[in-house]
Amino acid sequence: DQQVKQNSPSLSVQEGRISILNCDYTNSMFDYFLWYKKYPAEGPTFLISISSIKDKNEDGRFTVFLNKSAKHLSLHIVPSQPGDSAVYFCAAKAGAQKLVFGQGTRLTINP
Amino acid sequence: GAVVSQHPSWVICKSGTSVKIECRSLDFQATTMFWYRQFPKQSLMLMATSNEGSKATYEQGVEKDKFLINHASLTLSTLTVTSAHPEDSSFYICSALSGAGYSRRQFFGPGTRLTVL
Numbered sequence: 001d002q003q004v005k006q007n008s009p010s011l012s013v014q015e016g017r018i019s020i021l022n023c024d025y026t027n028s029m030f031d032y033f034l035w036y037k038k039y040p041a042e043g044p045t046f047l048i049s050i051s052s053i054k055d056k057n058e059d060g061r062f063t064v065f066l067n068k069s070a071k072h073l074s075l076h077i078v079p080s081q082p083g084d085s086a087v088y089f090c091a092a093k094a095g096a097q098k099l100v101f102g103q104g105t106r107l108t109i110n111p
Numbered sequence: 112g113a114v115v116s117q118h119p120s121w122v123i124c125k126s127g128t129s130v131k132i133e134c135r136s137l138d139f140q141a142t143t144m145f146w147y148r149q150f151p152k153q154s155l156m157l158m159a160t161s162n163e164g165s166k167a168t169y170e171q172g173v174e175k176d177k178f179l180i181n182h183a184s185l186t187l188s189t190l191t192v193t194s195a196h197p198e199d200s201s202f203y204i205c206s207a208l209s210g211a212g213y214s215r216r217q218f219f220g221p222g223t224r225l226t227v228l
Contacts, residue, residue, distance in 0.1 A: 043204050043219035099217060103154045
């Protein structure tokens with residue numbers, strides 16, 4: 001039972017344009033959501049998070065949007081840079097419960 | 112930010128041997144660490160939660176006798192893959208919890224690539 005889903009395994013974006021990565025979840029108890037970035041043969045690094053009491057959180061070029069009614073969150077990266085090329089995982093948790101990860105989306109930024 | 116290291120970064124072993132992977136929190140103490148496994152192009156799957164000074168909590172379907180976890184100190188957790196077989200070949204990632212309350216955050220190690228021949 002995949003509680004966190006990233007339906008796009010890959011995404012290709014032109015440098016300077018906006019990258020939008022999507023994530024859907026099924027568990028209505030999730031109250032905290034995170035995005036991680038992962039390079040090959042490395043562990044994930046934390047990017048940005050949002051709690052369920054908010055619908056938007058911004059940090060520099062990265063913005064996360066949360067639509068609780070649709071059980072959907074998205075990560076916007078603007079402008080996209082070549083160094084943003086990586087696999088992005090969304091993750092969710094309910095209270096003190098464990099993190100549940102999506103399958104990841106490979107983002108490629110083309111020069 | 113908090114740093115988590117893993118050793119070794121990669122290991123190749125023969126089928127039937129045991130392999131130990133270390134996970135260390137370098138600049139903070141972690142009472143709780145996690146062990147994940149990632150197959151190519153798949154999500155990170157939680158294997159177990161490691162608590163300092165107590166037994167690890169394993170996820171459903173993970174054999175505790177095969178994947179031995181020891182969290183002997185506040186900065187070190189070890190995962191031992193016993194009698195490894197080719198199907199155990201994977202990327203193993205640990206993470207450690209830092210902070211308290213709502214600000215707690217997981218920091219991940221760089222991962223260990225295990226190849227069993």
